[in-house]
Amino acid sequence: MPSTLPAGEPVPEDGALPASALAGAASRPLAFYLHVPYCATRCGYCDFNTYTAGELRGSGGALASRENYAETVAEEIRLARKVLGDDPRRVATVFVGGGTPTLLPPADLARMLDAVRQEFGLAPDAEVTTEANPDSVDPASLAALREAGFTRVSFGMQSARRHVLAVLERTHTPGRPERCVAEARDAGFAHVNLDLIYGTPGESDDDWRATLDAAIGAGPDHVSAYSLIVEEGTRLAGRVRRGEVAAPDDDTHADRYLIAEEALSAAGFAWYEVSNWATSRAARCRHNELYWTGADWWGAGPGAHSHVGGVRWWNAKHPGAYAQALAGGRSPGAGRELLSEEDRRVERILLELRLAEGCALSLLRPAGLAAARRALAEGLLRPEPFAAGRAALTLDGRLLADALTRDLVD
Secondary structure (H helix, E strand, O other), X not given: OEOOOOOOEOOOOOOOOOHHHHOOHHHOOEEEEEEEOEOOOOOOOOOEOOEOHHHHOOOOHHHHOHHHHHHHHXXXXXXXXXXXXXXXXXXXXXXXXXXXXXXXXXXXXXXXXXXXXHHOOEEEEEEEEEEEOHHHOOXXXXXXXXXXXXXXXXXXXXXXXXXXXXXXXXOOOOOHHHHHHHHHHHHOOOEEEEEEEEOOOOOOHHHHHHHHHHHHHHOOOEEEEEXXXXXXXXXXXXXXXXXXXXXXXXXXXXXXXXXXXXXXXXXXXXXXXXXXXXXXXXXXXHHXXXXXXXXXXXXXXXXXXXXXXXXXXXXXXXXHHHHHHHHOOOOOEEEEEEXXXXXXXXXXXXXXXXXXXXXXXXXXXXXHHHHHHHHHHOOOEOHHHHHOOEEOEOHHHHHOHHHHHHHHOO
């Protein structure tokens, strides 16, 4: 959940959407993202909309506190029911992210999920995920989350090396994420993800291989691996600027990605999005797949983004301002934009090209189609999908996905 918000037009006080956004809604999947903005400490690389207790003290008062948070989010979910009216859809996926959702008691996360269940209902096969820091859960809390209806848990492992974790300012100890996977399995979670970061200053190829070995050995059915991006305004950016640590290198990132692909594929994982691997189709993160394929989702919580039928909006960033709006009977939306057909075309290319299935060539204009043909000749796109009308990346294409996307949207 990025910490900066774009400009946009005002959101109506009641949150009402234009009729065009609701047209045909019954044919589209509906998801909920629930943002929990609290963290015990702020990691040095983090640019997300999160707050420690010290950062909230004296800023927003009781309205910003954790104790009231579950009910505040439930109030926004009730607002969503009013805005979407008699929308018949049951919710396909729920994703609780942060921040550190598991800083809240399991009963609070259950209360938020219950609000979705009561207002909309969950599909019989609904996927319900929560993120968790390894040092914010234990066997009892994981069992409580499973009992509440969570079906999937995602742990922020990042690295297996103590010195890499220190640069990232992660607080858990090496080995703890692996134990968390076992505890989640014991609690009844069929689907467990580990999030990894590569390219941290001071990390070697051997460090990264050790991290992958540890993650694979823990037995998750999903792994996400992201290159470290140094975001302006973070403590890590300050350290890079002062020369205390080296900036991440693009060539190093490419080498680490290839190491990840080799290790994960050898262990039975298959990539389905540039940064995500799963052991089976059932193990994929269905919630993220809905984002990548342009479904409808309602994002509840400070700074959360939503999208329904070509209308995108975002909430007030600060927990106090967010709660104050809902307490006053108003939408917490801070701004919104109505996406044009061209906006939606471009976004489909940007997101779907990252998927193993690729994007339809019919989305491309003549210049983009010519660029796709060049990419095919250069080995960046796979021949079989291309012949069937889709642009789908090869391994080399994945390494150059961002640049290739820019060419295809022309």
